[in-house]
Amino acid sequence: MNDTAIKVYSEIGKLKKVLLHRPGKELENLMPEYLERLLFDDIPYLEIAQQEHDAFAKIFESLGIEVVYLEDLVVDSLLNDEIKLQFIKEYIEEAGIKESRESSMLKDYFLSFTSPKEMVLKMMEGIRKSEINDYRGPRLADFLSNQYPFIIDPMPNLYFTRDPFATVGEGVSIHKMHTVTRNRETLFAKYIFNCNPIYKGTKLMYDRTEKYSLEGGDILILNEEIVAVGISQRTNPNSIEKFANTLLTEDSSFKKVLAIDIPKTRAFMHLDTVFTMVDYDKFTIHPNIKSDIAVYVLERGDDGNIKITEGKGSLEDILKKALNLDKVKLIKCGGNSIIDAAREQWNDGSNTLCIAPGEVIVYTRNYVTNQILQQEGIKIYTMPSSELSRGRGGPRCMSMPLIREKV
Numbered sequence: 001m002n003d004t005a006i007k008v009y010s011e012i013g014k015l016k017k018v019l020l021h022r023p024g025k026e027l028e029n030l031m032p033e034y035l036e037r038l039l040f041d042d043i044p045y046l047e048i049a050q051q052e053h054d055a056f057a058k059i060f061e062s063l064g065i066e067v068v069y070l071e072d073l074v075v076d077s078l079l080n081d082e083i084k085l086q087f088i089k090e091y092i093e094e095a096g097i098k099e100s101r102e103s104s105m106l107k108d109y110f111l112s113f114t115s116p117k118e119m120v121l122k123m124m125e126g127i128r129k130s131e132i133n134d135y136r137g138p139r140l141a142d143f144l145s146n147q148y149p150f151i152i153d154p155m156p157n158l159y160f161t162r163d164p165f166a167t168v169g170e171g172v173s174i175h176k177m178h179t180v181t182r183n184r185e186t187l188f189a190k191y192i193f194n195c196n197p198i199y200k201g202t203k204l205m206y207d208r209t210e211k212y213s214l215e216g217g218d219i220l221i222l223n224e225e226i227v228a229v230g231i232s233q234r235t236n237p238n239s240i241e242k243f244a245n246t247l248l249t250e251d252s253s254f255k256k257v258l259a260i261d262i263p264k265t266r267a268f269m270h271l272d273t274v275f276t277m278v279d280y281d282k283f284t285i286h287p288n289i290k291s292d293i294a295v296y297v298l299e300r301g302d303d304g305n306i307k308i309t310e311g312k313g314s315l316e317d318i319l320k321k322a323l324n325l326d327k328v329k330l331i332k333c334g335g336n337s338i339i340d341a342a343r344e345q346w347n348d349g350s351n352t353l354c355i356a357p358g359e360v361i362v363y364t365r366n367y368v369t370n371q372i373l374q375q376e377g378i379k380i381y382t383m384p385s386s387e388l389s390r391g392r393g394g395p396r397c398m399s400m401p402l403i404r405e406k407v
């Protein structure tokens with residue numbers, strides 16, 4: 001591993017390098033019938049979604065922040081034929097292909113790509129039955145009815161690079177995802193962190209082979225000693241204990257994990273859907289998150305085991321204590337109007353990406369929340385979001401910091 005491969009000790013330190021995925025043809029493989037299973041509420045118009053995403057990347061580039069793309073890191077991990085073959089094999093297995101005739105046909109198909117990048121993008125896109133000449137599935141049902149149009153499902157959530165793995169300090173947590181559809185995404189992380197010359201050897205905090213789910217949108221690095229993790233629809237309390245056990249070691253700067261118990265519904269999907277840090281002492285928050293929300297503190301006890309206590313006081317009190325501050329400000333998404341709050345929250349008004357203390361990237365459409373952020377002294381960089389927002393994630397969900405300056 002390169003010395004400066006990963007360094008993320010806060011949510012707010014000046015961002016130096018970030019990982020994105022520009023949405024690709026996987027979005028054109030969304031169909032109304034399967035939206036729920038694929039975790040979408042609508043079908044974005046790809047051309048516009050890509051323009052919006054390019055505008056996002058341009059903000060980083062204009063500020064001197066290096067942008068790297070998921071597919072390129074995967075390609076750079078496929079160092080030889082042996083690794084490439086193993087990767088294809090695992091991808092096919094994890095796509096649910098069991099029959100050997102079908103797997104070998106798919107293996108040949110992937111190997112027929114002369115460009116490894118085109119092959120990886122095709123894996124992300126999914127495979128329609130219509131694109132393989134004379135495809136007839138090996139299952140009797142496929143001969144009788146050809147209704148299901150895919151051999152391999154698309155991976156439309158990949159542009160939310162925040163979730164399948166998360167950088168924490170100088171390590172990485174590769175996730176067991178809550179849903180089958182997103183679990184397939186973590187195979188890319190496995191190869192990046194096992195084989196990519198820059199990222200291999202990165203300390204692993206959690207692995208995709210674990211039993212309980214943990215997703216990156218639930219992990220927020222409050223400072224170099226404290227990480228907050230949402231107990232959410234997507235993240236199980238057992239996984240938080242396991243993660244804390246690997247994170248809180250003697251040679252790590254991290255001393256505490258705050259487990260924040262949020263409602264287990266899609267509207268509150270991850271902690272970062274409802275709560276992000278925008279400055280040393282300021283946070284955005286979904287107005288329906290109650291101040292008396294339960295927070296549990298996990299730390300290593302004298303006997304070496306993880307000790308859990310219930311946090312005392314309101315969320316503000318707990319954050320003040322954790323961050324050693326006299327005051328913290330929780331900025332409500334949509335302000336005091338329940339209508340503006342509901343509308344802007346639906347389009348990820350609370351999901352800001354902090355690129356330096358007091359500077360955030362936000363969606364243009366959440367203008368009520370954005371104005372409040374500005375009144376609170378936060379500098380905003382806005383990006384268009386008509387299509388990207390249909391995937392139910394905002395600027396934080398769409399980015400994985402690789403390097404931040406220490407604050």
Ligand SMILES: NC(=O)NCCC[C@H](N)C(=O)O
Nearest residue numbers: 039160217270391392393397
């Ligand atoms: N951290 C996040 O909240 N990520 C957004 C993920 C949206 C995606 N459609 C999902 O349901 O997983």
